[in-house]
Amino acid sequence: MTETVTKPEPPESALSAPYWQGLRDGRLLLQACGACGTLRHYPRLLCSACFSDAVSWRQASGHGHVHSWTVAHHAFHVGFRDELPYTLVTVDLAEGPRALGRWRGATPRIGLAVKAILRQADAAAVELWFEPDGEA
Amino acid sequence: MALRDQACVSGIGETAYMRGSSKTAFELQIEASLAAINDAGIHPSDIDGVIPIGIVSGIAEDFVDNFGIRDLRYSALIPHGGASPVMALQAAATVLATGVCRHVLITFGRNVSAGSNKAGARIHNMPQFHYVTEFEHPLGNSAPAQIYAPMARRHMELYGTTVEHFGAVAVACREHALLNGNAIMSKPITLEDHRNSRMIADPFRLLDCSLESDGGAAVVVSAADVAADCRHRRVFISGVAVGHPDSPASITQRPDMTSLGIGKAAPRAFTMAGVTPADIQVAEIYDCFTYAVIRQIEDMGFCEKGEGGPFVADGRLRLGGALPTNTHGGLLSQAHVWGLNHIVELVRQLRGDGGRAQVAGAELGLVTGYGDLGDGALAIMRRG
Numbered sequence: 096m097t098e099t100v101t102k103p104e105p106p107e108s109a110l111s112a113p114y115w116q117g118l119r120d121g122r123l124l125l126q127a128c129g130a131c132g133t134l135r136h137y138p139r140l141l142c143s144a145c146f147s148d149a150v151s152w153r154q155a156s157g158h159g160h161v162h163s164w165t166v167a168h169h170a171f172h173v174g175f176r177d178e179l180p181y182t183l184v185t186v187d188l189a190e191g192p193r194a195l196g197r198w199r200g201a202t203p204r205i206g207l208a209v210k211a212i213l214r215q216a217d218a219a220a221v222e223l224w225f226e227p228d229g230e231a
Numbered sequence: 232m233a234l235r236d237q238a239c240v241s242g243i244g245e246t247a248y249m250r251g252s253s254k255t256a257f258e259l260q261i262e263a264s265l266a267a268i269n270d271a272g273i274h275p276s277d278i279d280g281v282i283p284i285g286i287v288s289g290i291a292e293d294f295v296d297n298f299g300i301r302d303l304r305y306s307a308l309i310p311h312g313g314a315s316p317v318m319a320l321q322a323a324a325t326v327l328a329t330g331v332c333r334h335v336l337i338t339f340g341r342n343v344s345a346g347s348n349k350a351g352a353r354i355h356n357m358p359q360f361h362y363v364t365e366f367e368h369p370l371g372n373s374a375p376a377q378i379y380a381p382m383a384r385r386h387m388e389l390y391g392t393t394v395e396h397f398g399a400v401a402v403a404c405r406e407h408a409l410l411n412g413n414a415i416m417s418k419p420i421t422l423e424d425h426r427n428s429r430m431i432a433d434p435f436r437l438l439d440c441s442l443e444s445d446g447g448a449a450v451v452v453s454a455a456d457v458a459a460d461c462r463h464r465r466v467f468i469s470g471v472a473v474g475h476p477d478s479p480a481s482i483t484q485r486p487d488m489t490s491l492g493i494g495k496a497a498p499r500a501f502t503m504a505g506v507t508p509a510d511i512q513v514a515e516i517y518d519c520f521t522y523a524v525i526r527q528i529e530d531m532g533f534c535e536k537g538e539g540g541p542f543v544a545d546g547r548l549r550l551g552g553a554l555p556t557n558t559h560g561g562l563l564s565q566a567h568v569w570g571l572n573h574i575v576e577l578v579r580q581l582r583g584d585g586g587r588a589q590v591a592g593a594e595l596g597l598v599t600g601y602g603d604l605g606d607g608a609l610a611i612m613r614r615g
């Protein structure tokens with residue numbers, strides 16, 4: 096018997112579809128307010144600075160610094176059982192917003208300069224990862 | 232301060248806490264509710280307000296049906312996870328102070344042993360976790376232990392908080408659980424046991440994490456004048472307030488990951504009660520994780536930000552210490568019923584019914600709620 100273990104899939108919505116399409120196209124996109132330009136993440140309906148619902152999407156440089164991190168030693172979803180232990184990192188992007196991603200490299204530390212990698216997880220899904228930027 | 236001392240907790244009730252209960256969440260909730268109503272010395276049909284906690288057990292209509300309530304005047308759903316019970320105290324105090332109701336039931340039951348209702352899956356059905364579910368769950372950020380761990384990690388790196396500080400919280404809760412016949416955990420632990428327990432989500436080890444457990448808890452809150460006719464001495468809600476962190480539904484987007492909603496609630500609650508942290512004799516602090524206790528102690532003003540680790544060390548949280556905390560064992564060692572057990576325990580302490588865990592002469596205490604990704608609530612109570 097072969098057991099197929101799948102990971103949880105992102106429940107894409109009309110609001111977030113451009114973000115996921117961006118990852119598939121190799122670009123990390125952030126929502127920008129169409130009226131005042133304020134950047135935000137994760138995607139949401141209104142700009143909390145000016146309350147406009149106009150949206151444009153801006154490509155992030157992918158550069159940033161570690162805000163915090165954790166190493167998962169227990170799989171709370173069976174789809175990650177074979178990857179333990181794995182590190183999750185929260186990153187202050189150069190553009191301002193913060194992003195969560197998986198981590199490739201030695202144990203991170205707060206303030207470490209990092210860059211994004213968009214990694215093809217399977218035929219459909221592209222995952223956001225980070226790794227040290229420059230010498231690590 | 233229109234709410235100060237306008238409402239009292241007049242009845243408390245709990246089921247046995249365990250793992251693997253054969254009862255449904257609603258059965259557990261009904262059992263706890265009847266115990267609380269009986270403790271208040273009233274009849275089920277006297278209840279005219281119901282605040283069911285969460286959406287895992289009965290709804291207000293179920294209580295109308297089962298309790299023969301003929302004129303339900305208030306119900307509410309408060310969707311903030313473990314902050315909800317203390318937030319419900321605020322809602323109850325408001326409708327009691329304004330004369331809408333006479334007796335409000337706050338009630339909760341859960342059976343997490345049933346089916347696939349495990350921590351890693353359960354939260355993804357909750358609307359407040361929708362950002363996590365869409366953007367973080369697919370990367371393996373699934374359960375509260377993982378989601379909260381970066382907050383704790385940042386606190387450690389910025390302020391020097393240590394594994395031993397986390398352990399001090401775990402050990403204090405366990406010591407208190409050993410004095411409680413209705414606590415799931417019954418084995419003593421040491422700081423070394425804590426340090427050696429297996430890592431779940433760095434920096435959280437097994438003994439930093441609250442218990443998955445089955446059970447029910449309930450309280451009856453009554454208008455102060457009405458409570459005077461109830462069975463027990465009155466326990467007044469002197470100050471109560473709620474607060475939400477900035478970016479409440481997304482920890483990653485929070486300007487300061489280490490700031491919680493209770494930081495906004497605390498000054499309001501203390502001002503309403505007319506007391507300061509130095510006056511508090513017993514504290515029941517929501518302990519989904521050891522770290523959460525340390526952070527709330529800072530946010531409530533018991534010490535400066537970053538000093539929570541040293542504050543909890545040296546036995547300050549233990550019985551006999553300066554701030555006896557979680558005298559029932561807490562979520563870490565008694566049971567996890569979203570913190571309604573913390574309210575029950577505070578009332579017990581202020582009645583002088585704390586048994587072997589009684590804080591001598593306790594007249595003023597507080598209880599906190601911590602929900603979801605940092606929503607907070609604080610109630611300051613005093614014996615009448």
